[in-house]
Amino acid sequence: MSDRGKIILAGSVIGILAGLLVKFGNPVNMGICVACFIRDTAGAIGLHRAAVVQYIRPEIIGFILGSFSIALSTKEFKSRGGSSPILRFLIGMFVMIGALVFLGCPLRMVLRLAGGDLNAILGILGFAAGVLIGAQFLKKGFSLGRNYSQHQLNGYVLPAAAFVLLVLLLTAPPFIFFSTEGPGAAAAPIFISLAAGLIVGILAQKSRICMVGGIRDLYLIRDPHLIFGFIGIFVFALIVNAIFGNVQWGFVNQPIAHNDGLWNFMGMLLVGLGSVLLGGCPLRQTILAGEGNTDAAITFLGFLVGAALSHNFGLAASPNGVSLNGKAAVLIGIGLTILIAFLNTYPMTADAGKEVVKHGV
């Protein structure tokens, strides 16, 4: 199958699964949300105590293990790392903070629109703005440096952790939290969520689908390849939602969403900017982590800690709107991310690649 065929297939199936997951019990317009689901998992293991969002999401486990399995079988699994890991952790935290102000990762942003939530339009505009800002640094030679081959064991850690989370989910020991109400309690049956996650993990790994790459590549190299994935997800999620009566067009009273347009824009601006600098959206980071990329695994941990801090420090938004702390955190995040971008940009000389080695190592 051609690359184009693969990405459209992946997008379509992901869109369909996202729509079906809602039908089977996931929160409305949240069939899949990488940010929300990592946040729910953070709560389940006690990193935050927001009682309405605590649940080990099997979808996240599926993304990691699905990617891990297919990468191993196609010999693409490689333990690699060392590309500014602590900066990636930090940027990952900011991306999560931004996502929890908008109330969605870039994938949920698309799914919200496919459910009729027009607030997602502000999110998409902000996201695009963030990507365009990040792209300016990329054009000028931004790089977090090379990654290097690591001892094999490193790459297995996050997949092993995902497996441990699965065991904790299934055995439900008393120290693992399970929301009894709110979004954390809205969940499809475990095996359906896990199966969907595994399928998405496999398709996303094979197709290299990435929400950030879509807009980024269109702008930087006029390549619409990844945008097709983006569109596929939207179209098919919309179709499935329409079939099950899960489309409600409007700005107000949208499920797990607020209509503060400015902060929907700003939150996703931070997500777009951070994700471009990281080299992929949160879904892509999760998939890369499953493939043995330890920088992506560390970014994933940044997402986890960012989610925990968002709830502990009152940064996360709610359907009632955005807190002052959340607004401040987004502005600080944008400022620090731009600073990181600026300090890691090197002129692209005719000796393409050499400059990166000199500064990035």
Place this chain on the structure above:
Amino acid sequence: MGFKTVDARGLSCPQPVLLTKAALKKIEGDKLRVLVNAAVAKENICRFARNSGFRVEINNIEDEYEIIISED
């Protein structure tokens, strides 16, 4: 007829393609040799080069890829 080399090994998206793009602007009849060690980078660079009208040849060297791009 010379070779210019771009070492894009270990770099995150989209640096390998961007470095290739910058190098192709100055190729002037030479061939461009791009080194990557990730399948996704290889795919992206090949797609970019072909879409830009260049000829692409790929050599697998252990678990790295050597992409030779030349004018068509």
